Amino acid sequence: MLKRICLLTSLIAFLMWAQIAAFKDPSKLFFFLPPFFLIMLVLWMRKQMALLIFVANLLLLAMAISLIKTMNLFYLVIPVAISGLLCTYYLHQKIWEKTILRSGEKKQNTINEMQAIKDRYDARIESLNYLERQVSGLIKVFEMARDFNDCLSFSELLQAIDRKMTPEVAFSAGTIILSENTEGVSEQVRHVFSFGNHKRLNDEENLEFAKLCLEVLTGSSQVIKFEKKSDHGTLDKSSLEIEMPLWIFPLLVKQKPIALVVIEGGNMSDFPKFEIMASQLALQIQKIQLYETVKEISILDGLTKIFVRRHFMERFEEELGRALRYKFPLSVLMVDVDHFKSYNDKFGHLVGDKALRQVAQVIRENIRRVDVLGRFGGEEFIIVAPEIDKSKSMELAERIRSSVARKHLRIYDEEIKMTVSIGTSAFPDDLEKSGDENNQQAIMDELIQKADQALYRAKEEGRNRVVAYA
Structure with a gap:
């Protein structure tokens, strides 16, 4: 400067x-x-x-x-x-x-x-x-x-979803809903399956949520998306805790709904992935339902809807193996409808068939869920009751006999009454002491044979009674 x-x-x-x-x-x-x-x-x-x-x-x-x-x-x-x-x-x-x-x-x-x-x-x-x-x-x-x-069952399918989908795609909870009539307006929930990290564990809440989703979807076969509960009046009135957004995917096969998949709390960027999953689930659910139908047909008697003899024997072998392993008692009951041939001759085979179906229903109502019921042949039924000894098997048999005797069977225009005779045998009380306990088939045959012998005695003594092998 x-x-x-x-x-x-x-x-x-x-x-x-x-x-x-x-x-x-x-x-x-x-x-x-x-x-x-x-x-x-x-x-x-x-x-x-x-x-x-x-x-x-x-x-x-x-x-x-x-x-x-x-x-x-x-x-x-x-x-x-x-x-x-x-x-x-x-x-x-x-x-x-x-x-x-x-x-x-x-x-x-x-x-x-x-x-x-x-x-x-x-x-x-x-x-x-x-x-x-x-x-x-x-x-x-x-x-x-x-x-x-x-996957050949819904439990396997849910495990596969939790194992594969849940870690890869972000969402709170998912629900698969099967209904009795997926084409009607007033659909009845048949099964509800939940998956995801925050799935509902309460069966009543699952059932209520399933009914809510069916009501929301009534009359529609398109995917429905809700960003908030107020988007639909039915959702807004519900007291259930629902993670939003809520996506409802109707699973269609040949343009007919077979089930619903409901996703809660998903990420919008993952929506295409859930669409693919829903389309794959539609085919898989149909396959599982067909498999269960075929399986049911193969193990259930077409008339009485109870186990056929082959499947009954498989279940009998399983229960006997468990009884041998844990030293539990086990009882076998042979049930025969008294004078069934005369009913067929008097009222016709159609009435006889329906009567047999209703007798099977009465027996089913009087046994436990763990008991195994099968059709042994003709008008004969057989029951395996695990963890029941000789005295309790007599009580069970008497309950079945009295229930059938009290039942008024209304078939077409006919009202008839039937009775049954029952023979029982028990494991291990009725086995031969020299028998081989490692041979399950021999034990099964022996128990059935002795229950049949007791049934024969009941018929000889006048029918409509219970007899234990002695």
């Missing part, structure tokens, strides 16, 4: 001295022209425009004074030349500034365009990455859904 002040002071002193000298003797002005032009050149190069104009004005003033004193036109040439140079410089400066400005604008536009292209490129890369993640997620869902194909 000090250097600039000293330089400026020296320059002004020089110019003032030059002005004074030119004022006294105009011819001396020519000696100062080279320094003047040198100073102006330096100022031009250093872009000191204010000082340049100041020096030029002093020079013009000196030329004007010399012109007036000498009346020599030569002094006019120098001001014109200086003015021309200044005008040329000014025009050149303006043109150059405009050129630089246009170049700067063009450069900025180019930079903006490049940034826009880069932004579009980044957006497309991000979009491609998102699509890649989505496709990868969907492929994972398809791979997980393939594991469903190995």
Whole structure:
């Protein structure tokens, strides 16, 4: 800063001295022209425009004074030349500034365009990455859904969902709802299965939630999505705790609903995955239902809906094995409908068949869930009662006999009464001491044979009675 002040002071002193000298003797002005032009050149190069104009004005003033004193036109040439140079410089400066400005604008536009292209490129890369993640997620869902194909029961299916889907897809709880009539308005819930980390464990709450979902879906076969409970009046009135959003997927096979899958608290980005899961579950649930139907047909008697003899013997073997292992008692009851042939002859086979079905129902109502009931042949039934000894088997047999005797069977236009005779045998009380306890088949045959002998005695003694093997 000090250097600039000293330089400026020296320059002004020089110019003032030059002005004074030119004022006294105009011819001396020519000696100062080279320094003047040198100073102006330096100022031009250093872009000191204010000082340049100041020096030029002093020079013009000196030329004007010399012109007036000498009346020599030569002094006019120098001001014109200086003015021309200044005008040329000014025009050149303006043109150059405009050129630089246009170049700067063009450069900025180019930079903006490049940034826009880069932004579009980044957006497309991000979009491609998102699509890649989505496709990868969907492929994972398809791979997980393939594991469903190995499931032949709903318990296995739920285990597969919890094992494969729950860790991969974010949601609170899921529910599979099977109904008695998935085409009707007044549908009855048949089964409810829950899965997920926050699934409902209370059976009553599951049943209430299933009925609520069926009511919400009434008359629709499309996927329904609710963001909040107030989106539907039925949901809003419910006291159940429901995680939102709520998605209801009707499972369709050949355009007919077979079940519902309900997802609570899912992430919207995972919605396509649940759509795939629902479509796979539709086929799998149909397969499980068909498998259970075939299985039921193969193990249940078509008339009485109780176990056929083959499956009964399999279950008998299982229960006997358990009794042998843990030293539990076990009883066998042979039940025969009294005078069944005469009922067939009197009322016809249709009435006889229905009567037999109702007798089987009465027997089923009077035994425990752990007891095994089967049709042994014709009008004969057989029961295996685990953990029941001889005395308790007599009580069970008497309860069955009295229930059948009290029952009025209303069949078509006929009302009839039937009675049964029952023979019992017990393990291990009625086994031969010399028998081989490791031969289960022999023990089964022996217990059935002795129960049959007791039944024969009951018939000989007048029927409608209970007799234990002795």
